[in-house]
Amino acid sequence: MKVLKAPVFFLILCFSFVFLGHAEEAPDRLGKARKLVEEKKYGDALKTYTEIIAQLLTDPGLLIEWARVYTYADRHREAIELFEKVRKEYPDREKQIIRELADQYKWNGQLTQAIAVYQRGLELDPGNLQIELGLAQALAWDGQHKEALKSYDKGLFKDPNNIQALLGKAEVLSWDDKLEKARKSYDAVLKIDPQNVDALNGIARICVWQGYHRRGIKRYRKILKDHPGNPDAMEGLAFAYHWDEQEGLALAAAEALMAAHPDRHAGGELYDQIRDIKKPHALQGNRFSDDRNHLYIAAEKAHVGTYVGDSTIVGAAYEWYLYRQPGKAPLNGNRGGLDITHRLNEYLTGNSYVYLAKYSAEGFTPFTTNTWLTFKPNDILRFDGAYDRETFEDITSMNEKIIANSGSISFDLKPDRFWLFSTKYKRSHYSDKNNQNTIFSKVEYRLLQKPYLKLFYNFYYSDWADQMNHGYFNPTSIFSNTGGIYGSTNLGKKLFWENQLSMGYEVQHPKQSRPTYYASTSLNYSLPRGVGLFTRAEYFLANDTNPSKRYSKGTIWFGLTYSFGGGVPGKQHEAQQAQRPLV
Structure with missing residues (x-):
């Protein structure tokens, strides 16, 4: 140890001279650093602070000042280290810096530590409103919504007109799908500050989440007119267009958002979803079914579609069918056609599927179509008018060349x-001179949003002008009442699951009645490079004490989708109107 004494003494002496030299410049360097902070040149300021580190480490006031510059530069880890040093070495300063330390933990994503430090802050200063609100936000981000609301209410008890507390409470209520209560909190903010942009954005977002997309779009447009470039409004507008199925406008809004605010996380995810939405997409699907009458159906479909402009989607399809039934010659068919969807304006959308088919039944080459026009005057009402020209999936019907024209x-x-x-009336005229009236009504009540869960009741009525034996199912009249439950959810980021169960009772004339049961389940799985897999199974049973009158049918679908531009956006609920079958 004696050997080391001289070198150590020499190093200490040299360091002392260096320190004294720097000490003389320290006030000038400190002034320079503070000036750089005033100019918001935080990176340069931090370099200058580092040059006088020896002085900073011996002065708790300067340590706090240095830590705060790290907070301005969003360098949370370094700020945490310095605040914790102050807390450890200068306990009398803990109360002064406790909220700032908790804030840095929160902004650094260390929510458990942030919550603990906020709670310590309230022990030191129980009446501190900012600590209470910081704790509420940390709890909310940590998923502890119930506790977060309690903290916000404590803050509002201290200051009923505190805008930060009202906004925070509204946000948590929105996350919990308590949108009506959230709206009241936002309205309370606007009574205090009518131009508060956070509250205005919150109300617009609630409109979109409630399904009032156009109302939300109008509000976002108004915000951007008064506050150009507001990132929350720009992001909200992109999502509103997306959920209103105006993908062209959604893409334009998302591109503008990314150009102005590339750090927006949710907006970035939406942009990644839809940025290539206009590129072609393809589907290959298969369907197999069998029923109580031993009618076996196999079908395959290939479809390609793409955007043309912002408001039009065009596509082409080819389909192949095979029908088998004991005692009848097998029948097959080939069908191809075009389809188009065009949004005429804010209120009108047209859709048309046009096909030409050729079946092995001699001379049967029917032209078929499903064409409809949708009118949505607002977010509450929707009207559809349709014309359908259809065949029936039945060997006898096709051999008889039965076609139905319906409005x-x-x-x-x-x-x-x-x-x-919802209510629908349909009038059908058959090529064998028969006529049919059909009424279908439904009532739905949504129970939950995540997972999406709803109850429904369906009523169906049909009557026929004549009794024909041309394959299609035609008692003189039939009506049924059905109740059920539907649910869907995301099982992770790539898997989407849907289920439906229902039961009811149908009455036919001539006199016959029986209970009915229905169940279905489907899965959609997203693979890399724009590939998706889907499968669906359903089963229907009309039970009867007489086995010969019992009817059942089972069907399965499976296939894949491919987008040349990447993933295709999806929604966590099914559409209000039944979509055209994949095959």
Whole structure:
């Protein structure tokens, strides 16, 4: 040890001279650092602070000042280290810096530590409103929404007109799907500050989440007119267009957002979803079914579609069918055609599927179509008018060359985000001179949003002008009542699951009645490079004490989708109107 004394003494002496030299410049360097902070040149300021580190480490006031510059530069880890040093070495300063330390833990994503430090802050200063609100936000981000609301309420008890508390409470209520209560909190903010942009954005977002997309779009446009470039409004507008199925406008809004605010996380995810939405997409699907009458159906479909402009989607399809039934010659068919969807304006959308088919039944080459026009005057009402020219999936019907020409009209009423009322009337004229009237009505009530869960009731009525034996199912009249439950959810980021169960009772004339049961389940799985897999199974049973009158049918679908531009956006609920079958 004696050997080391001289070198150590020499190093200490040299360091002392260096320190004294720097000490003389320290006030100038400190002034320079503070000036750089005033100019918001935080990186340069931190370099200058580092040059006088010896002085900073011996002065708790300067340590706190240095830590705060790290907070300005969003360098949370370094700020935490310095605040913790102050807390450890200068306990009398803990109360002064405790909230700032908790804030840095929160902004650094260390929510457990942030919550603990906020709680310590309230022990030191129980009446500190900012600590209470910081704790509430940390709890909310940590998923402890119930506790977060309690903290916000404590803050509002201390200051009923505190805008930060009202906004925070509204946000948590929104996350918990308590949108009506959240709206009241946002309204309370606007009574205090009518131009508060956070509250205005919150109300616009609630409108979109309630399904009132156009109302939300109008609000976001108004915000951007008064506050150009506001990132929350720009992001909200992109999502509103997306959920209103105006993908062209959604893409334009998302591109503008990414150009101005590339750090927006949710907006970036939406942009990644839809940035290549206009590129072609393809589907290959298969369907197999069998019923009580031993009618076996196999079908395959290939479809390619793409955007043309912002408002039009065009596609082409080819389909192949095989029908088998004991005692009858097998029948097969080939069908091809075109389809188009065009959004005429804010209120009108047209859809048309046009096909030409050739079946092995001699001389049967029918032209078929499903064409409809949708009119949505607002977010509450929807009207559809349709013309259908269809064949029947039945060997006898095809051998008889039965075609039905039908016109229909339907309307949906969605008074709020919980209820949906829908009715459809259809009049069909058959090529064998038969006529049919059909009425279908449904009532839905949404129970939950995540997972999406709803109850429904369906009513169906049909009557026929004549009794024909041309394959299609035609008792003189039939009506049924059905109740059920539907649910869907995301099982992770790549898997989407849907289920439906229902039971009811049908009455036919000539006199016959029986209970009915239905169950279905489907899965959609997203693979890399724009590939998706889907499968679906369903089973229907009309039970009867007489086995010969019992009817059942089972069907399975499976296939894949491919987008040349990447993933295709999806929604966590099924559409209000039944979509055209994949095959």
